[in-house]
Amino acid sequence: MLACFASASCLVTQTTGGLISGMLLFLVAAGLSLIFGTLKVINFMHGSLYMLGAYFAFTIYNVTGSYALAVLGAALGVGLFGLVFERLFMSRVYGTDVLMQLLVCYSFILILDDAVKIIWGAEFRSMGMPAAFQRPPIMVAGGVLPVFYLFLIGITVLVALVLGFLITRTRIGKIVRAAAVNPTMASALGINTTMVYAGVFALGSLLAGLAGALAVPVRSLVAGMGFSILIESFIVTVIGGMGSVAGALVGALLIGLVRSFGSIGFPLFTEGIMFLFMTLILITKPTGLFGKEL
Amino acid sequence: MRKPSIGRDALVAVALLALLAALPMIFPAKSFADFVMRASAFAIFATSLNLLVGYAGMVSFGHGLFFGLGAYSFALLMQKLGTSIPVAFALTVFINALVAAIIGAICVPLKEIYFSFLTLAFQMLLYSLIIAWTAITGGDQGLTGGVPRPPFLGVHLDDPHHLYLFCCTTLVVSLFLMWHLVQSPFGYTLRMIRDNPRRASFLGIQVWRIRVLAFIVAGVFGGIGGVLISLFVSSAYPDFAYWTVSGEAVFMIMLGGVSVFFGPLVGAALLLLLNDLITRVTEHYSLVLGVVILVFALGLRKGLVGFVMQAWRKYAPAAPGPGKNPGTQGRH
Amino acid sequence: MLKIENLQKSFGGISAISEVSLHFAAGSLTAVIGPNGAGKTSFFNLICGALRPDGGRILLDGENIAGLSAPAIVRRGIGRAFQIASIFPSLSVREAILGAVNAHHRWHARLGRRFPLTVAKPQADEVMELVGLTAQADTLSGNLSHGDQKVLDIALALALEPRVLLLDEPTAGMGPEERRRMMETVRQLWQRKKMTLIFIEHDMDIVFKFAQTIRVLSYGRVLAEGTPEEVRRHPRVIEAYLGARYDAEHPP
Numbered sequence: 001m002l003a004c005f006a007s008a009s010c011l012v013t014q015t016t017g018g019l020i021s022g023m024l025l026f027l028v029a030a031g032l033s034l035i036f037g038t039l040k041v042i043n044f045m046h047g048s049l050y051m052l053g054a055y056f057a058f059t060i061y062n063v064t065g066s067y068a069l070a071v072l073g074a075a076l077g078v079g080l081f082g083l084v085f086e087r088l089f090m091s092r093v094y095g096t097d098v099l100m101q102l103l104v105c106y107s108f109i110l111i112l113d114d115a116v117k118i119i120w121g122a123e124f125r126s127m128g129m130p131a132a133f134q135r136p137p138i139m140v141a142g143g144v145l146p147v148f149y150l151f152l153i154g155i156t157v158l159v160a161l162v163l164g165f166l167i168t169r170t171r172i173g174k175i176v177r178a179a180a181v182n183p184t185m186a187s188a189l190g191i192n193t194t195m196v197y198a199g200v201f202a203l204g205s206l207l208a209g210l211a212g213a214l215a216v217p218v219r220s221l222v223a224g225m226g227f228s229i230l231i232e233s234f235i236v237t238v239i240g241g242m243g244s245v246a247g248a249l250v251g252a253l254l255i256g257l258v259r260s261f262g263s264i265g266f267p268l269f270t271e272g273i274m275f276l277f278m279t280l281i282l283i284t285k286p287t288g289l290f291g292k293e294l
Numbered sequence: 295m296r297k298p299s300i301g302r303d304a305l306v307a308v309a310l311l312a313l314l315a316a317l318p319m320i321f322p323a324k325s326f327a328d329f330v331m332r333a334s335a336f337a338i339f340a341t342s343l344n345l346l347v348g349y350a351g352m353v354s355f356g357h358g359l360f361f362g363l364g365a366y367s368f369a370l371l372m373q374k375l376g377t378s379i380p381v382a383f384a385l386t387v388f389i390n391a392l393v394a395a396i397i398g399a400i401c402v403p404l405k406e407i408y409f410s411f412l413t414l415a416f417q418m419l420l421y422s423l424i425i426a427w428t429a430i431t432g433g434d435q436g437l438t439g440g441v442p443r444p445p446f447l448g449v450h451l452d453d454p455h456h457l458y459l460f461c462c463t464t465l466v467v468s469l470f471l472m473w474h475l476v477q478s479p480f481g482y483t484l485r486m487i488r489d490n491p492r493r494a495s496f497l498g499i500q501v502w503r504i505r506v507l508a509f510i511v512a513g514v515f516g517g518i519g520g521v522l523i524s525l526f527v528s529s530a531y532p533d534f535a536y537w538t539v540s541g542e543a544v545f546m547i548m549l550g551g552v553s554v555f556f557g558p559l560v561g562a563a564l565l566l567l568l569n570d571l572i573t574r575v576t577e578h579y580s581l582v583l584g585v586v587i588l589v590f591a592l593g594l595r596k597g598l599v600g601f602v603m604q605a606w607r608k609y610a611p612a613a614p615g616p617g618k619n620p621g622t623q624g625r626h
Numbered sequence: 627m628l629k630i631e632n633l634q635k636s637f638g639g640i641s642a643i644s645e646v647s648l649h650f651a652a653g654s655l656t657a658v659i660g661p662n663g664a665g666k667t668s669f670f671n672l673i674c675g676a677l678r679p680d681g682g683r684i685l686l687d688g689e690n691i692a693g694l695s696a697p698a699i700v701r702r703g704i705g706r707a708f709q710i711a712s713i714f715p716s717l718s719v720r721e722a723i724l725g726a727v728n729a730h731h732r733w734h735a736r737l738g739r740r741f742p743l744t745v746a747k748p749q750a751d752e753v754m755e756l757v758g759l760t761a762q763a764d765t766l767s768g769n770l771s772h773g774d775q776k777v778l779d780i781a782l783a784l785a786l787e788p789r790v791l792l793l794d795e796p797t798a799g800m801g802p803e804e805r806r807r808m809m810e811t812v813r814q815l816w817q818r819k820k821m822t823l824i825f826i827e828h829d830m831d832i833v834f835k836f837a838q839t840i841r842v843l844s845y846g847r848v849l850a851e852g853t854p855e856e857v858r859r860h861p862r863v864i865e866a867y868l869g870a871r872y873d874a875e876h877p878p
Binding site (some may be wrong): 358474475478479480482483485486489490492493494495496498499500503504507571 | 656672676695696697700701706708713714715716717721722724725726728729730732733734735736737743782783785786
């Protein structure tokens with residue numbers, strides 16, 4: 001692995017690979033963090049939303065041939081799914097045991113995993129690069145930079161900026177933050193907390209679905225693909241700080257790069273390093289790099 | 295409160311064991327014995343998790359780590375080192391205790407949801423380790439070559455009847471020990487910490503230390519469940535460390551009733567029955583199980599045994615049990 | 627017995643306790659009074675280890691306990707009851723007090739012995755009897771009335787056989803008759819156990835009736851100290867807290 005640092009082309013390839021992993025992870029983690037920060041529940045089935053996003057995009061692309069439509073459709077579709085899930089199921093277990101919330105989410109992971117197998121089959125599927133991106137990659141210092149990667153990074157950065165802006169500068173953002181900090185007070189001030197919760201959950205789901213849709217050209221699809229990204233998202237929020245978009249970005253990029261460089265070395269190296277980081281942060285700054293006290 | 299006595303509890307345990315031993319004469323089918331053996335493994339595992347969840351108020355999402363660790367440690371010790379079964383058993387207990395101490399020390403100081411998720415993260419770390427370290431663990435195929443069962447002290451675990459009795463005995467002894475633990479001052483301290491950790495520290499209790507101890511005990515018994523399952527299947531599979539094991543254990547606890555000591559035991563038996571039923575009817579096991587869990591989580595909250603116990607409590611004096619809903623940890 | 631020297635505590639630039647120096651004689655029954663926000667509860671929190679002081683010393687029989695953790699301070703003989711009863715809702719009264727007794731004897735981590743230990747049980751029974759909760763022994767703590775919960779809170783602290791007992795508003799939330807009964811119980815406990823008892827109280831009738839000495843805090847500083855007679859006449863206390871008419875309306 002150390003040889004890679006000496007080779008510019010290897011560095012470029014691995015770095016860009018790590019960047020896109022990080023970007024996808026950021027979208028998922030941001031959604032998770034948003035939901036947790038506002039609703040105070042861990043959406044344990046968040047990984048399944050990512051999976052749904054991927055499968056939705058896969059199907060829409062195969063049917064329409066338009067990747068743009070696929071991404072849009074998948075994101076909105078999963079956002080809608082998240083909304084329905086929150087309204088019909090999750091909201092019933094707000095305020096109860098976290099174990100009950102866990103069970104509700106766990107049941108959906110099981111249901112969705114099987115549903116995906118039934119509808120799309122249990123084998124690995126892949127989409128390949130959408131027609132729009134089938135161009136020669138950009139060569140940087142001898143390393144390969146597929147055009148799609150640029151697109152993915154660009155979209156994610158855009159989303160991050162919009163998200164940050166939404167939360168900090170707009171009235172909606174203020175309302176969400178108010179409801180997060182003190183729901184009773186917010187409600188007394190006339191804020192419809194039910195709508196806020198539903199909206200935030202839908203947004204978080206949308207982000208996960210978007211990530212899934214963006215992942216399809218570069219990852220293979222299989223039922224259960226969401227779980228490992230759930231765990232990683234959690235590690236990202238631990239490192240970056242729960243409730244912080246900037247933290248999620250930094251944490252996700254860190255993990256993405258570690259994964260990328262680690263994968264060319266000893267495979268377990270990445271897991272170990274990730275856990276090392278996480279443990280270090282937990283010991284030194286338990287609220288995360290950018291986090292505030294829960 | 296009725297005066298608890300070890301003697302009486304021991305008598306009950308022996309009677310239970312005798313009953314379990316006699317059952318195969320009434321139900322001679324092999325599937326019955328198999329069911330009881332599997333249920334034993336999961337009952338011990340689920341009860342050990344309830345020590346954390348129900349009694350100590352520590353919601354661990356990653357308890358399956360110890361199930362898998364127990365299974366693989368035992369199987370590998372038997373297979374690669376050729377030790378005797380009692381030695382492998384003891385070493386497995388030791389390994390689980392050590393790992394639990396380390397992970398507990400890292401996770402316990404954390405706030406509720408962080409604790410929960412971090413335990414899960416550690417479990418998945420073990421899972422990744424198992425999958426990746428193909429040379430030793432056989433990777434995603436599981437351990438091949440079987441687990442040798444050399445005789446010890448006149449016990450031949452190759453004999454299915456002996457194996458059955460061994461599982462039942464381990465079950466009864468483990469439950470007895472855990473029951474004894476929750477009746478001891480330590481058990482009540484766990485409940486105090488669950489109810490009000492701040493007050494407990496104002497009674498001079500070092501909450502962190504007690505929690506880590508509880509984590510270690512739970513990890514040890516979780517591992518014993520793993521030993522039984524590995525003996526039963528004569529192997530060890532990565533599934534034993536997959537997160538679904540933890541999820542199912544939570545469901546077992548909720549099914550049987552988190553507020554009752556024997557709830558997880560009942561829940562384990564029920565879930566295994568349910569699993570068998572489902573797999574007989576359809577191949578879409580996860581879908582059906584998911585729906586069942588969902589219906590349960592939205593509907594029945596107290597679990598079946600808890601439901602019964604509530605009715606019982608109206609007519610009988612308060613029996614020692616974990617008490618109300620598990621509280622939250624919190625940092626102080 | 628308990629000597630506070632130059633205690634300081636600030637929260638983010640706002641000083642909650644400034645240069646508080648007080649002395650509590652062994653076996654005394656002292657009331658700590660003062661307007662809301664005077665720092666009374668912070669004062670208690672600092673003594674029993676819930677807060678770390680920024681400066682100063684807290685000497686318990688000569689040993690400086692400032693900055694030690696709550697369990698460590700508790701083990702040195704300081705017991706605390708809370709303004710809002712802090713109890714164990716799922717345990718019965720007897721179980722909770724037994725738990726406290728066990729903790730006191732450091733038996734709380736014992737695995738071996740069954741719960742009603744031969745030594746612990748009579749001690750727990752005695753505590754229950756002292757506070758008058760024996761009739762409720764098997765009631766779940768969470769099901770007790772508010773007043774009984776406050777009594778249980780005190781009982782839990784008592785089970786530790788403290789040398790110094792801090793009671794934070796023991797009569798909070800009670801009606802006048804209940805208050806008197808509570809304070810009577812407290813006084814009897816104090817007489818029987820011969821401990822140093824310090825209580826925060828807002829009801830001046832109670833304070834002047836039951837306290838041996840009084841310490842007045844205001845804005846984090848000591849405003850006055852002395853016997854009830856001295857304090858009720860103290861011009862600064864009257865000005866800051868009691869109001870000029872109090873003495874006229876409430877003759878001693």
